[in-house]
Amino acid sequence: DGGITQSPKYLFRKEGQNVTLSCEQNLNHDAMYWYRQDPGQGLRLIYYSQIVNDFQKGDIAEGYSVSREKKESFPLTVTSAQKNPTAFYLCASSISGEGQPQHFGDGTRLSIL
Amino acid sequence: AQSVAQPEDQVNVAEGNPLTVKCTYSVSGNPYLFWYVQYPNRGLQFLLKYITGDNLVKGSYGFEAEFNKSQTSFHLKKPSALVSDSALYFCAVSPPGGSYIPTFGRGTSLIVHP
Numbered sequence: 001d002g003g004i005t006q007s008p009k010y011l012f013r014k015e016g017q018n019v020t021l022s023c024e025q026n027l028n029h030d031a032m033y034w035y036r037q038d039p040g041q042g043l044r045l046i047y048y049s050q051i052v053n054d055f056q057k058g059d060i061a062e063g064y065s066v067s068r069e070k071k072e073s074f075p076l077t078v079t080s081a082q083k084n085p086t087a088f089y090l091c092a093s094s095i096s097g098e099g100q101p102q103h104f105g106d107g108t109r110l111s112i113l
Numbered sequence: 114a115q116s117v118a119q120p121e122d123q124v125n126v127a128e129g130n131p132l133t134v135k136c137t138y139s140v141s142g143n144p145y146l147f148w149y150v151q152y153p154n155r156g157l158q159f160l161l162k163y164i165t166g167d168n169l170v171k172g173s174y175g176f177e178a179e180f181n182k183s184q185t186s187f188h189l190k191k192p193s194a195l196v197s198d199s200a201l202y203f204c205a206v207s208p209p210g211g212s213y214i215p216t217f218g219r220g221t222s223l224i225v226h227p
Contacts, residue, residue, distance in 0.1 A: 004156075033214075040122070042203065042219035043157075050212075058214075090156055098213045099145040099164045104156030 002027045006091050006105035012113050013078065013085060021076045021108045023091035029103070030096040032074035036060060037088040037107075046089075049074055050096055078110065086111050115140035117206050119218035126194045127226050134189040134221045136204030146187040147205040147215065148178055157203060163187060174198070194225045 004025045013019045025032065031050045035043040045058030049068040063082025068074055074093075078085045088109050092102040116139045126132045138144060145164055149157040161172025168180045178189045189202060201222050207215040 006156075040219060043217040045214065048214060056212075092156075098207070098209060099162065100213070101147055101159040101162055102149075102157070102215070103159070104149075106156045107154070109154075 004091060004093055004103055004105035006089075006108050008108060009106070011108055011110045013110060014113050016080045018077055018079050019110070021078070021089055021091075021110070023074045023076065023105060025072055025074075025091075025093045025103075025105075027093055027103060028071070029093035030071070031094045031100075032068070033092040033094075033102065034058075034064075034066065034074070034076045035090045035092065037090055043090065046076065115144070115206050115208050115216045117204050117216055117218040119202075119204055119221045121221050122219075123222045123224065125224050125226065128196050129193055132191050132194040132198070132223065132225070134202050134204075134223060136187045136189065136218060138185050138187060138204070138206040140206050140208050142209045145207045145209070145213070145215075146178075146180065147207075148172065148176070148187075148189050149203045149205065151201040151203065151220070153200075160189070194223075196225050196227055199223055199225045 007022045033048040034046040044060050047066045049055035065077045090107045091105045094100045094102045118137045147162045148160040151157045163170045163180045171177045201220045203220050204218040205215040207213050
């Protein structure tokens with residue numbers, strides 16, 4: 001079955017440490033996205049990529065970095081510069097173009113030790 | 114810039130009764146509108162979308178949504194609620210043309226009581 005796989009499901013970060021969240025899709029989608037979800041705040045866009053080897057900052061990119069070396073993979077690194085990283089992180093993908101719904105993974109919950 | 118408002122943080126309804134989850138939007142041009150559902154500790158699942166055509170859109174699990182251009186609304190509805198419908202519901206809007214990146218509302222928690 002096609003879908004999006006996020007790993008790990010739970011992740012703990014120590015102070016000053018970078019951590020990388022994995023996102024893999026086998027839907028053959030060109031576009032991929034990373035969102036941060038905090039209680040009562042909905043989804044906020046961190047980064048998105050509409051094609052391999054290209055990505056754009058979203059609304060809250062500071063303290064995060066991404067790469068898009070392969071169509072199926074869009075890893076997110078939460079750097080030590082992100083001072084409040086505790087959140088639920090969601091990866092999504094879609095067919096490029098107007099009016100296309102997004103398909104979501106089941107998220108990674110990041111906490112600070 | 115586009116925006117979405119979900120005016121209710123929580124909606125309570127008895128099982129078997131009709132439910133409505135409200136959404137209003139602001140966008141330049143004709144919008145693309147979406148509803149998603151999220152169960153605890155899971156990702157969002159697509160329910161339905163409006164692009165053009167009939168103002169009443171039918172989606173998954175018996176849900177439907179009514180597009181009202183004059184009121185800039187896209188309310189989610191279901192004729193008879195189930196306890197299993199209890200979840201977090203998100204409305205999203207994306208503009209025509211451009212980057213087509215959607216903006217999500219803050220979500221509405223639907224609680225269906227037995």
